[in-house]
Amino acid sequence: METKVFDTLEYNKIKNSIYQYLTTKNGKNELQILKPTNNDKTINIWLDETDDGMHILRLDKEISIPKLDDISPYxxxxxxxxxLNGIELSKINKVLKSVNYLVNFFDKLNDEQVSLKKLYDIVNEFQTIPGISKRLSFSIDDEGNILNSASKELNAVRKRIDKVKSDIRGIMNGYTKKQSKYLTEPIVTIREDRMVVPVKAEYKNKFGGIVHDRSSSGQTLYIEPSSVIGLNNELRQNQIAERQEERRILIELSDLIRPYQWEIVHNSKILGHLDLINAKAKYARKMKATRPFVSKENLVNLRKARHPLIDQNKVVANDLQLGNPNRAIVITGPNTGGKTITIKTLGLLQLMGQSGLFITANEESQIGVFDNIFADIGDEQSIEQNLSTFSSHMDNIVDILKKITKHSLILLDELGAGTDPKEGASLAMAILDNIGETDAEVVATTHYPELKVYAYNRVKTANASMEFDVETLKPTYHLLMGVPGQSNGLNIAERLGLSSQIINEARSLTDQDSQDLNNMIVELTNQTKLAREHAEHLNQQLEDATKLHDELSDKFNKYQNQKERLVAEAKEKANEIAKDTKVKADRIISELHKKQKQIGKVSVKENELIDAQGEVNSLKQDVSLSNNRVLKREKAKHDFHKGDDVLVKSYGQRGVLMNDLGNHNWEVQLGILKMKINEDDLKKVKAEKEQHFTTRVKRTGSSGLSTTLDLRGHRYENAMHEVDQYLDSAVLAGYPSITIIHGKGTGALRTGVTNLLKRDRRVSDFGYSAPNAGGDGSTIVKLK
Structure with missing residues (x-):
């Protein structure tokens, strides 16, 4: 692709914006040589890689690569x-450690089932050398210093050095403290790699030792006292041994990595490529760019395209279609209306997309695959060649016409400008015809009115213009496809206060056809503007509705989750209470067994104990609502139909449903009475058998009675008779206590039972049940 267009469309500024996100030298080198390709497979591979990088960023993760230098010289x-020296080995080890980190990073992504198109394959190309990296990490730190752990010999000699230094420092500190009056400063310093003290010249003889240096004034002598000469000699010998061991270690490490030169270089290149992918993704995230579709047929469809080098909060977005059905677009209208920026946006986004970069346009935008993009934009007058603006443009266009193919995109700004208007317009039309013969795609801007008619009459050619607000006398920078630019000169002059006489005379001199054309354009512009504003309004409403729908859905889901959680917590709490109750009941029953055995009385029947335990166990709640038998039974009890037998809870009387009165009310037949009763006061019961009355005493075994008598729904006389019979049976069975359920209702049954028990000699005591066991709806009776 022609590189001249990179400067014209400021493609390199995009690369400079990406450069700031790079951390490796190889990544920067790869960005430097990056340029658009016309291979659609390569474009899609590059876009897949950028897409993977964006996906990782959306997961709040990052392809983290440290700052890496180019290791190829090493x-x-x-x-x-x-x-190699320590610093060089350290930089090589940094590459190996980065490889190990990224392999583990992508292994975790794979374990988390993160779907990536290309990056797993790229990471699989790494040549891991864990043994080499471990050895280097054990020997060299990040700054290139050799570590004590590099060898036992190095560790031992450094310990000896530290000990000798400590001994020397102890002796020297004695001089600085006890004989400081002989010193210019009470310090220990180094001269010729030996520890010395700064002695005043006049006290030289007070110190036996070696003079290693003197100050420029001659007033200070740097003397190594004789008492530390031997230790300094020992220190020097150990330091020489240390340097020899360090040299041996560097040779060993260099020989260790020498067989892996190709693997290390290859890893470094892959790291650079991943670094560039990460930088592309970060740039796309910052610019809110999207992945374009790639059309091999060069059908361009940019949706809300924005120039990436203009402030994204201020830039005006435009839709632009090219290639089908129109291979050429002629944008007309006044200067400073945004025509140049529009064609630059098209060209620059096309260069970005063909470089594997996301583009600053809305989702589902589409780019072509052009073999070359040519642009003649701006004033390129050459002073050195003494060329006019017109000559400069013609020179560029001549060069372009020689190189274009049917797969090229040509961008021409102010085509035919710089010469006589009539001649310039004719030349522009001829150039467009010549480009059309090659079937290349072209977008041209012009202010010549003749090209409006040209675009209208030519096949595969469309008019377009930049919208201009006559009220404010300012361009809106909106592109109007299918509408040629209108001439606003007279209107603008009139709004600026030019005499109406002059305006009217000017209009009278204007060709009638031009006036009619301009009026038509004005009408088309107004209609297009209204349509665009209406569409934007509808899009905003759709966006607001979508946002509200998402918000309501989110709140509803949270409500559903919270409701299920609260119900589950309530059931679990009920189960805990039931569990505690069961433990207590089991303990009480166990104690009853023990007491009965101790006093030798008739024991409580085993089947009765099992019944009691079963009643306690039934308190447990099923956390799963769908399997909760209690809820199912309750639901069945409230599934009312005409003719059902029911219990009116407030009266404690049985009845039959006659008619559904609506609003959850029923007409109920209670004996000779018909009453309106709400469903909440009704309980569905089984129909009674055809008999005079039924004693509702449950049999708990082959010979046992239940300890409970249920009188609810019975007539008063029958109920009193049942209580009398049941007391006989309970006494004969040897029960210490029984429970009589009479309900609350009108209180008639409760009063009758109370009066009967007061005068019955078989009863020692009685009273109402506990509040959580029925309250005054049942009576517990203790028998003699």
Whole structure:
């Protein structure tokens, strides 16, 4: 692709924006040589890579790569059998450690089932050398210093050095404290790698030792006292041994990595490529850019395209379609209306997309695959060549016409400008015809009115213009496809206060056809503007409605989750209460067994104990509402139909449903009475058998009675008779206590039972049940 267009469309400024996100030298080198390609497969691979990088960023993760230098010079030194220093080995190890980190990073993404199109394959190309990296990390720190752990010998000699230094420092500190009056400063310093003290020249003889240096004034002598000469000699010998061991270690490490030169260089290149992918993704996130579709047929469809080098909060977005059905677009209208920026946006986004970069346009935008993009934009007058603006433009266009193919995109700004208007318009039409013969795609801007008619009459050619607000006398920078630009000169002059006489005379001199055309354009412009504003209004309403729908859905889901959680917590709490109750009941029953055995009385029947335990166990709640038997039974009890037998809870009387009165009310037959009763006061019961009355005493076994008598729904006389019979049976069975359920209702049954029990000699005591066991709806009776 012609590189001249990169400067014209400011493509390199986009690369400079990406540069700030790079951390590796290889990544920067790869960005520097990056340019658009016309291979659609390569474009899609690059876009897949950028898409993967964006996906990782959306997961709040990052392809983290530290700052890495170019290690190729160090590898070249290894090739000629040279040895590397600590800093060079450290930088190589940094590459190996980065490889290990990224392999683990992508393994975790794979374990989390994160779907990526290309990056897993790229990471699989890494040549991991964990043994080498471990050895280097054990020997060299990040600054290139050799660590004590590099070898036992190095560790031992450094310990000896530290000990000797400590001994020397102890002796020297004695001089600085006890004989400081002989010193210019009470300090210990280094001269010729030996510890010395600064002695005043006149006290030289007070110190036996070696003079290693003197100050420029001659007043200070740097003397190594004789008492530390031996220790300094020992220190020097150990330091020499240390340097020899360090040199041996560097040779060993260099030889260790020498066989892996290709693997290290290859890893470094992959790291640079991943670094560039990460930078592309970060730039796309910052610019809110999207992935474009790629059309091999060069059908361009940019939706709300924005120039990436203009402040994204101020730039005006435009839709632009090219290639089908129109291979050419002629944008007309006044200067400073945004025509140049529009064609620059098209060209620059096309360059970005063909470089594997996301583009600053809405989702589902589409780019073409052009073999070349040519642009003649701006004033390129050459002073050196003494060319006019017109000549400069013609020189560029001549060069372009020689190179274009049917797969090229041509951008021409102010085509035909710089010469006589009539001649310039004719020349512009001829150039467009010539481009049309090659079937290349072209977008041209002009202010010549003749090209409006040209675009209207030519096949595969469309008019377009930049919207201009006559009220404010300012351009809106909106592109109007299908509408040629209107001439606003007279209107603007009139609004600026030019005499109406002059305006009217000017209009009378204007060709009638031009006036009619301009009036038509004005009408089309107004209609297009209204349509665009209406569409924007509808889009905003749709966006607000979508946002509200998402918000309501989110709140509803939270409500559903919270409701289920609260119900589950309530059931679990009920289960805990039931569990505690069961433990207490089991303990009480166990104690009853023990007491009965101790006093030798008739024991409580085993089947009765099992019944009691079963009643306690039934208190447990099923946390799953769908399997909760209690809820199912309750639901069945309230599934009312005409003719059902029911219990009116407030009266404690049985009845039959006659008619559904609506609003959850029923007409109920209670004996000879018909009453309106709400469903909440009704309970569905089984129909009674055809008999005079039924004693509702449950049999708990082959010979046992239940300890409970249920009188609810019975007539008063029958109920009193049942109580009398039941007291006989309970006494004969040896029960210590029984429970009589009479309900609350009108209180008639409760009063009758109370009066009967007061005068019955078989009863020792009685009273109402506990509040949580029925309250005054049942009576517990203790028998003699």
């Amino acid at each position: 590898i070249k030194r290894l090739k000629i059998d040279a040895n």
